[in-house]
Amino acid sequence: MRLAGRHYHDGKPVWLEIDDGRIADAGTFRTSAPDALPWIAPGLVDLQVNGFAGGEFTDASLTIEGVQRISLGLDGEGVTTYLPTVVTHSMTRHTRVLRTIAEAIETCPDVCRRVPGVHLEGPYISAEEGPRGAHPLEYCRPPDWDEFQWLQDAARGTIRILTMSPEFPGAADFIRRVVDSGVLVSLGHTSATCDQIRAAVDAGAQLSTHLGNGAHAYLHRHANYIWQQLAEDRLTATLIADGHHLPPSVVQCLVRGKTPERIILISDITSIAGGEAARPGVYQHASLGHVEILADGRAVVAGQREFLAGATQPLHVGVVNVMRMAGVPLAAAIEMASTRPARLLGLPGDGLVPGGPADVIQFKLPPGDGGLQILATVKAGQCVYGSPWGDA
Ligand SMILES: [Zn+2]
Incomplete structure (x- = not known):
């Protein structure tokens, strides 16, 4: 398979030769109309996906097929790698869903x-x-090393990121062990x-x-704790730039404060x-309890409109928003959603280079308020969504 497009880094037309799941070769693509080409970039990597299109990872009824459905559903959003995210719940629920995800893997x-x-x-x-x-309040608790090991065993060693608060006695020792x-x-x-925060x-x-x-x-x-983490150069910050979770001025300040890197x-x-756009109303959510969808599309804790309950916009929406809100160039915005999280997980993260994995997206970026439109997603050298441009 041969793909072509404008390279996300410098906009120059390139071709990529894909073979055996990897980028075998790359070169300059000759065209008289470079602006007509789609953009080409590494597949997106999402470190926090609670669920998608009706499926939820912390749902007691999660199945292997459910995990597969979510994984394939994200192909259409340009996400080629992601971490299923399990949120606070009981030991029984955690044990069950972590086992199911591990079996699916x-x-x-x-x-x-x-x-x-x-x-x-x-x-x-x-x-x-x-x-x-x-x-859910009833399940929020201080860290417990034996319990965490039990959960990691249930997950068959697949837990890669633990989000926790360091506010508890003994938290620093616990973090060291984790x-x-x-x-x-x-x-x-x-x-x-x-x-x-500093001790953590x-x-x-x-x-x-x-x-x-x-x-x-x-x-x-x-x-x-926000200033403290913002000022701490040893911390990389994840941001939800969906247009609802943070106002544009805050996105701008956080990106400038932390630096795009x-x-x-x-x-x-x-x-x-x-899924089908959820209509405004109150819903019983599989893991979050009662969630209300407001008229503007925000999902909030029912009865507490200032507290959001997860997001509804896929990762590529954040890529465009961080460009608009913080003035970040396309290359840096794509890196925030692909190569940087990949490297954090110890995966290849050099971008579109020969020898690297053929996880590639092609997309359009219409001027004005239009978002990023995914045209094709290639995972491990196989087209999994859309029609790749340049196929020969
Ligand atoms: Zn959260």
């Missing part, structure tokens, strides 16, 4: 190719209103003090989960995304 090639592991968000998070977000076991620790859903980073925490969200509605103007975009989408 082991037995289903469609899932295995797309899913390098699991993101466990909670249950060791703040019980306070705001930081807790939509996570990091030593090969799992990335991300700080989130927290009401920690600045000292506790000293212990090896590397990420901030959706910085600026999962937070109190009102904070001390200086001594707060320390930003990773995530979608945080739930089952509400991707």
